[in-house]
Amino acid sequence: MSSSTTLPPPPIKSPHFSLWASPLSPLANFQSSSSLPSSADVVIIGSGFSGASVAYHLLVDPSSSTSSSYYHQNPSLTSSPNKKPRVVMLEARQTCSGASGRNGGHLHPSFTYGAATWATDDDATRNQHLAKIAFDAKNYSTLAALIAQNNIASAQSIFTDGPNNSPSSSLAAGWAVYDTPQEFAQACAVVSAYIQASPEPDHPPIRIYSRDEARKRTGLTNIAGALHCPATPLCGYSLVSWLLMECITKGNLQLHSNTPVRAVTRETPEAVGRDKPLEYVIKTSRGPIKTPVIIFATNAYTGNLVSKSTVSPKAYLDSIKQSVSPEVFARGSSAIVIPPSSQVTVKDYFSSARNVLSSTSSSMQGPAASLNNNPMHIDVEIETRLRTEIYPVRGQVAHYQAPHILTSQHLTAVRPTGVPKLSLVWNDEYLAVVPQRSGDAQGQVDIVFGGCRRFGASKQVGLTDDNSLSNVVSWTLDDYFATRIGVPLQSSEDPVEAMAGSFTRTLVLDDSKEANGSVATTTAVKVQEWTGIMGFTRDERPCVGSLIEDEEEAQAGPRVLVIGGFGGHGMPRIFLSAKALVHRYLRKVDDTEEANSWPLWFPSEYIN
Ligand SMILES: Cc1cc2nc3c(=O)[nH]c(=O)nc-3n(C[C@H](O)[C@H](O)[C@H](O)COP(=O)(O)OP(=O)(O)OC[C@H]3O[C@@H](n4cnc5c(N)ncnc54)[C@H](O)[C@@H]3O)c2cc1C
Structure with missing residues (x-):
């Protein structure tokens, strides 16, 4: 069966700037060659932590035998002289500009x-x-x-x-x-x-x-x-940049940023000849590339490429489209919207979306309409299966700068000596204190604080626009930062005005004491704020594995793999998930008895 669908076209072209991407990686707009190679042994779609981790385990990781003995039934497909696979990575926007480059750190x-x-x-x-x-x-x-x-x-x-x-x-x-x-x-x-x-x-x-x-x-x-x-x-952005640089220099990874994938199709025996191995054809903005192995490391956007077999891609697409946040999309639109209630659950979200879908037909306007005009939609003409849908949820993060004394005073967990650093989570909120990345201001630290999306419209479920903010979430972050961290907020700002979008609120701390006991007035300033798109799953477990039914896989033909759906908790799960995926599917088949099996340390619940 072939499913062809026009999906909402994330990722959008120009996401908002994030702290982590400063300074910009030399790989940000990197393209290994002026034109795409016509074929590759493996194509990885997505250059975030997932894609980079897969590439690293495939090409560099010394503990993985794959870097020297790459899986494939047909050795002629591994055409590079050193027997390493020829791996091409395709990224729609700048390298690592998805969740990995814009998260809470x-x-x-x-x-x-x-x-x-x-x-x-x-x-x-x-x-x-x-x-x-x-x-x-x-x-x-x-x-x-x-x-x-x-x-x-x-x-x-x-x-x-x-x-x-x-x-x-x-x-x-x-x-x-x-x-x-x-x-x-x-x-x-x-x-x-x-x-x-x-x-x-x-x-x-x-x-x-x-x-x-x-x-x-x-x-x-x-x-x-x-x-x-x-x-x-x-800093996930720095780590991903390092991993990719290793892959490029040691494994000859071909990285192509700013190269959105638009369609994935499979060759037919009629077209290729019955005795030739079939491959996939990936159509991109810069031309097609053929491969026997595709890895979708597309996170929140995976649901736009493949869908759970019991839910048609069309229904899934429409549920996303119709359930977009009123705050962001509703202005001037006839689209039915879900009320901006913090009580909306994912289940409500999907069922409301379907009800709306059956009773209404409307076109999106505002930002959504411009996205619709974006040509980055995908036609998938291969049958694939996800264990559960991966759907987009937008997270929001604020960046404050404060004197070191402020964090020392109020967050005693910060080390008394040395470089200040702190990772603190509670509820859905997360706060990181890091040395100032610009390094130009003595005694200053960067504080990155995210969460509060439950206060935003529809909990920000379904949003893929990472170039805009929720003002409600923005204001709540400020409020939480002040009240939960305990920094007095001296601001005459009316919340309504604040929600209108000022980024220059100043949090004033007037009771902090210097080491000698004298009282100093210090301030924390909100410097910037950004959003990023997470990939959630209904069962709250990542999807790592094959997207093709087992019977097909048993024929050891082309492979379609996925690694995604890590929600807001990817950093402590992705690196070894990628290693497990490579171990399970991309090792040379006669390597060891363990080949073609999942490592024992990999949670079976995460298998797609
Ligand atoms: C605001 C926010 C805060 C977070 N905070 C934390 C945190 O503090 N700790 C933590 O552990 N996790 C956090 N997370 C989650 C974590 O960032 C993610 O789980 C992780 O980064 C996912 O990595 P990934 O590589 O799977 O996805 P991504 O980094 O999103 O990479 C997917 C890539 O695929 C590309 N892509 C998609 N479609 C196409 C296409 N058609 N063609 C080409 N390329 C395509 C995208 O452009 C993107 O670069 C946060 C996420 C967000 C958004």
């Missing part, structure tokens, strides 16, 4: 998967949660070692206190804090089970602090408890 493993239902879960379910926790922790340790061993300066500057520190001494810890005693108790139950199951973890110990101690140590006055756990701010 936390490598913050979760040690509390399944907390809400832990008390009633059976042993098998609890073990699945523990497997996911162990996987997060393994990603953390692996990335820590990678960054330290390779002296990845741009990432290391916020990961460690100095270039020569060993990973174990320099690993930062962070905080997960809880609002209510019930949430804290649930978290403690899971983390205690993990500690018991992993008596000698290869990461710093997790410490549990009950209310008073947690308040004292974090400086947060209204929390019920906290976990001090392995976590760190990390």
